[in-house]
């Protein structure tokens with residue numbers, strides 16, 4: 001089963017994010033943090049956000065899990081940095097469509113995260129890909145005040 005050139009590119013980008021994750025670690029000035037688990041795979045992700053004037057001015061993630069979950073979290077931080085809450089939630093919606101295999105007009109706004117579109121062929125891995133985005137959505141609930149400095153387990 002040969003991989004197409006596009007599959008190879010996507011695979012290389014995913015591996016790069018999992019091996020050299022962007023913005024992994026702790027945020028000093030986090031206004032919101034949240035932890036989510038994906039019991040089907042064992043992935044655990046913490047997402048920390050610094051929100052100022054309705055804009056995500058900084059973001060970090062940490063956790064442990066499979067290649068897809070870690071790469072997706074890294075890609076997510078690239079996509080949402082310096083976005084408003086509304087823009088970040090719109091990106092999250094785009095991403096959930098992409099991993100279901102649906103074409104969207106704005107998927108390029110996701111940057112590297114759109115390279116996880118191949119996950120749609122592996123339904124068991126969709127939750128791995130969306131875990132960090134679900135954490136983002138929960139962290140942004142109620143304008144980022146609803147889970148202020150609380151760790152929430154699910």
Ligand code: ZN
Nearest residue numbers: 041043066128
């Ligand atoms: Zn996983």
